[in-house]
Amino acid sequence: MKVAQFFIVLASVGMFACSEQDAAANVATTGLTSDVQLEEEERLALQNTSLQDTVVKTEAEWRKILTPEQYYVLRQEGTEPPFKNKYDSNKKKGIYACAACGNPMFSSRTKFDSGTGWPSFYAPLAKDRIKEVEDRSFPGEVRTEVECARCGSHIGHVFEDGPEPTGLRYCLNSAALSFTEKK
Structure with a gap:
C-alpha cells in the first residue's frame, strides 16, 4: 500500500x-x-519481541545458526521450490516468525491458499514487523521484496493480487519462517 x-x-x-x-x-x-x-496471543507475541533489539550477525555467525537451505533463502535471497516446502499446506492455527531472529510477522488467520505452492498471507501481524524493498534482481521485472524488520533477512515477496480486505499476497518461503502453533 x-x-x-x-x-x-x-x-x-x-x-x-x-x-x-x-x-x-x-x-x-x-x-x-x-x-x-489482533487476537490476544498475537498481541502478546508482538509485545514479547522488540524491534529495538536489532539482530546483527556476521555471515559466518548466520551460517552457524541456520541450515544451508535457510541460509540460502534468508541471507542469499534465494527461493525454495514451490509445493515442496514445510508451510504451504499448513492448516494449523498459530504465528509465523522469522526463522533467523524470531520476529513474529504473520498469523495463520491471514494465511490463504494462493495455489502458488508457497505459504501466502494477505497481511502481516503489524506493518512495522516487515520491511518492503524494491527488488530488481529478476531481469525485466520490478518486484517488492519482504524482509524481516528486525534482522534484514529475505522472507519473500508481496504482490497486489491477493484477497480482500487488503488485496495483497505476501508470498513467503517456508525456510524463512518458524511456526508456533496456537495453544
Whole structure:
C-alpha cells in the first residue's frame, strides 16, 4: 500500500474514533485496516519481541545458526521450490516468525491458499514487523521484496493480487519462517 493511501485509510478510521475506538487502536498498532483484528496471543507475541533489539550477525555467525537451505533463502535471497516446502499446506492455527531472529510477522488467520505452492498471507501481524524493498534482481521485472524488520533477512515477496480486505499476497518461503502453533 502506498504511503498516501495508508494515510487516507488512517484518517478515515480516525474520523469514526468515538464509535470505532478498537478499530482505530488496531490501525495505530498494526498499520492495517480494522478488518484485521489482533487476537490476544498475537498481541502478546508482538509485545514479547522488540524491534529495538536489532539482530546483527556476521555471515559466518548466520551460517552457524541456520541450515544451508535457510541460509540460502534468508541471507542469499534465494527461493525454495514451490509445493515442496514445510508451510504451504499448513492448516494449523498459530504465528509465523522469522526463522533467523524470531520476529513474529504473520498469523495463520491471514494465511490463504494462493495455489502458488508457497505459504501466502494477505497481511502481516503489524506493518512495522516487515520491511518492503524494491527488488530488481529478476531481469525485466520490478518486484517488492519482504524482509524481516528486525534482522534484514529475505522472507519473500508481496504482490497486489491477493484477497480482500487488503488485496495483497505476501508470498513467503517456508525456510524463512518458524511456526508456533496456537495453544
